[in-house]
Structures are given as C-alpha cells and as structure tokens.
Amino acid sequence: MANISTTSYPKDKIKILFLENISDAAINLFIEAGYTGVKKVAGALSEEQLIEELKDVHLLGIRSKTQITDNVLAHAPKLQAIGCFCIGTNQVNLPSARRRGVTVFNAPYSNTRSVAELVIGASVILIRRILDKNKAAHEGKWFKEAKGSYELRGKTLGIIGYGSIGSQVSVLAEAMGMKVIFYDTLTKLPLGNATQKKSIKDVVSKSDIITLHVPETSQTKNMINKSNLKYFKKGSILINYARGEVVDLDALRDVLVSGQLTGAAIDVFPWEPEKNGDSFTSPLQNLQNVLLTPHIGGSTEEAQLNIGEDVSNKLYHFLEMGITTGSHTIPELSLPPQEGTHRILHIHNNVPGVLSEINSTLSEHKINILGQYLKTNDDIGYVVLDVDKKLSKNASNLLKQVKGTIKVRLLY
Secondary structure, eight states: OOOOHHHOOGGGOOOEEEEETTTHHHHHHHTTOOOOOOOEEEEEOHHHHHHHGGGOOEEEOOOOOOOHHHHHTOOOTOOEEEESSSSSSBEEEHHHHHHOOOOOEEEETTTHHHHHHHHHHHHHHHHTTTHHHHHHHHHTTTOOOOOOOSTTOOOOEEEEOHHHHHHHHHHHHHHTTTTEEESSOOOOOTTTTTOSSSSSSHHTTOOSSEEEEEOTTTTTTTTBBHHHHSSSSEEEEEEOOOGGGGGGGHHHHHHHTTSSSEEEEEEOOOOSSSSSTTTOOOOTTTTEEEEEOSSSSTOOOOHHHHHHHHHHHHHHHHHHOOOOOTTTSSSSOOOOOOOOOEEEEEEEEEOOHHHHHHHHHHHTTTTTTEEEEEOOOOOOOOEEEEEEEEHHHHHHHTTTSSSSSEEEEOOO
C-alpha cells in the first residue's frame, strides 16, 4: 500500500458498506488504512433497505444480488463509488451512476480460472455420463458400463465468446487433447491451435461440447434458442456458465428430451433465488445427464480472495488518490501524487468550455495549478487538479460553481 497524503475528510467520518458477505480481504484493507466506519452485512438488501442504509455512505461494495437502481442512487447523496465484487456490473444502473458522478468498479478477471476449471470438470462429468452412474450408486445399483461414455481427448470444443474466460477454457481444453474452435463478434488472436469461425452455426454444428462465455445484452438474450438448437451436432453437450438469459431453457429441455443433445451443464438462470435455502425451479430439473449448479462458477476461496483484493484496491486508490482505472462510469485516470500540493477531483458533464472555465476561474483568483489531468468519455469529463496548498479550499469552492459540474471533492 502506497504512502500517500491523508484524505481531507477525516477517515473516521467516511462510511463504507460491504454487502453480500464480501471477502474479509476487502474489509481488512480499509481497516488497516485507518478507516473505522466499515460495516459488513451478510446478505443483499432490498431497495427500501438500501435507501435507508446509503444516506451517509461514501463507498459501497456489492456482489450480484444487490440491485442499484436509479431510485437508490437518487437517495445516496454522499456516494462516491460502488465496487461490484464479481465479473459483471449489470446489477447497477450505470447510466444513472454516470449522471451522478458515481464511479463503478468490478473484477472482470479475478475468477476466470475458477470458471474455466469448472467448465472442463463439467465436460468430463457429462461426456462420461457420471451423473447417471452416481445416481445409480446412491440408489444401491451397480451400473458399470462403457456405453455412451467417452474421453475428451480428440473431441471438439466449441466456445461462444472468446474473452478472458473463453480463452482460458481454450488453453485447458487443448491440454486435455481437444480440438478448439470458437466464435466471437470481434476478430480475436487465438491461443494455441484454436480456430476462429465466422458464425455460431459454424461452431455448434461441428462441436461435441459447446460452452458459452458471453455477456448479458439485448443481442445475447435467448441467443441459444429453438431456431439454432437444431443446428447443434447430434449428441452434443451444452454448457452455460455465462448469463442466465442467454439460453432459452424450455427449448433446451425439448432437445434434451428428444436426444438431439445428450447433456447440459447450467450454472446461471433467468431467475435466481435471492438467498441460500430459497426454493428454486427450472425446466431442466429431473432430466438425465443435466448438471444444475447454483451460480457457483466463480465461487472458490481463491476467486473470492482475488476479487476482494482487486475491487477493494480500486476503491481504495480512488478514495485516496482519485485513480479511476477500471471504472465503468468515470473516465479512467491513473496518476501519482504530487508533493507540496492539494488535489481536487472535478466530475462534470462532457460539454464544451468546462476546462476553459475551470482554468480561467482559478486564474482570475490567482490560484496556481501545479498539475492537471483531463479525461472524457461520451457523457462525463473528469479533471484532477493539483493546486497550491494554501489556496485549495478556495479553489474547491470555486470549482463547484463551474457550469456542468456534477461533483467536486477536495481529496487532500
């Protein structure tokens, strides 16, 4: 942890809330740095509960169950940043967070290995029909036979979505002796001997096992449906450890029952219970050679530790230095502290003339700018200014009057 200047706002006054039993690695980082107002809650909170809890909170840590709506953000006036301790950010209303100058971070790569390993494990279980044999053994039946059981070696794995997880699955699959083909909307540099195909149809029609690793968007909703399931190679296996809305589960059930597909592993669902112990239903329940798991693709001790450290470091560096690397809402800036200065963060609407007004306003009041950094995206501009220590409070007050200002924070 870098030795940098203390924040202007007293550390014992900064409120930090972690929900959904986030790793203690995150909590410990802030406590060791001198922040005493850290609260940890085991589960998710409802919108009403969030509105009550976030009144005085500066930093919020969540996982996938907590929904941060526009209404929640409207009732969180002090909120500076949200850390999503998971791969995705679709549980946060990003446009609303952007408009309000709330920085949103996540951990897009911290659990890739955990998911990739489980995909390979599920592939072995399904292609060997272990589920049938396990069920029989538990029922006291000896079901030893080779019929319908195969090795992964020599089989073709089709990957839909060749990002951080898909590409790592590719490497592990080749190590098992598989041939790998993949489809991605972008042209990707293949790892190992993997081959990119031009369409989803090209992949699913030639693959023994198909695994999905795509985000949840309007384009990917029900991407695997009745229309394209008919193109799947007969006897193939489908694995979805991506997002619940990607597969039409009713259509998948039909092709499993008909024998077009011989197995499936599903870890994510269109609707998922809010907490452990809640009831759960799926069209795929009680089907042979179907492995259903409760969204545990990234649920390993190692992944949770990595996620805890990754996101908490991003939150910490933003709080202490204004660094926004990895942000989904505020333009990314990474900058070292400058000795002998005070730092001011200025988040504003990306409209012409803001930077000019900032500079002219400070110049008129004889405030010397010793360092200045600007980055913009389509909607937001982010300026970090290092100014003379003696004049920083006056500068901060002046910057709040600049047209288009969303948030101003005197950092230190």
